[in-house]
Amino acid sequence: MKARLDWERVNAWTCTLYTLIHSMEIAKQQRFGVIANLGKSLKSARTWVDPECSYGSILLRHPTRDRDITFRRDPNLHFSDVAQQVTRMLVQDLVVILDEMMSQILASRRERAGDFPQSRVEKLAVGLDRRFQWSAYGCYEMIAVRNVFSHAGSSWNQRSIAIVPFLSPAPKPGEKLTIGLPMLFHYRKAMRTFLNQVA
Secondary structure (H helix, E strand, C coil): CCCCCCCHHHHHHHHHHHHHHHHHHHHHHCCCCCHHHHHHHHHHHCCCCCCCCCCCCHHHHCCCCCCCCCCCCCCCCCHHHHHHHHHHHHHHHHHHHHHHHHHHHHHHCCCCCCCCHHHHHHHHCCCCCHHHHHHHHHHHHHHHHHHHHHHCCCECCHHHHHHCCCCCCCCCCCCECCCCCHHHHHHHHHHHHHHHHHC
């Protein structure tokens, strides 16, 4: 019997992706508007989520100071860096969602896998129709990319390269990793295809 998957987190992630792309394009076209108004934007942002924190955080007893906040780097001059950072954050979140959904499938089968997301891909990929093997590879690739960003200072290392032995040419240790926003669409497609096939 197939596991029933809850796609709501993927849908919310996708909405966030689209919102960020659209907002960043508008900001870029308008050269980020009046950059000096960053403080006003942050004050407005405080009202976006209510309550600010749903648990009794000790940090709330030490409020941040209201002072003039300014960009340390002009986003117009550093737009590519900002876009890459947004991409890194989104790929990290997508791997968390993938891992959670794979764990859900394994739990529904009363099965377990190793401690890492790639272990769950490996476990679930057993018996995967060869036509969809690319989707498992795509999930491995996304996990390796997340590891490079999160644990290796954005440079490929041997541990991350070992997750993706099918890449050709293979990345070299120390090689800088760069991905653009379009890769997020490829990762999401691989993840959705893989989960639908193995559920």
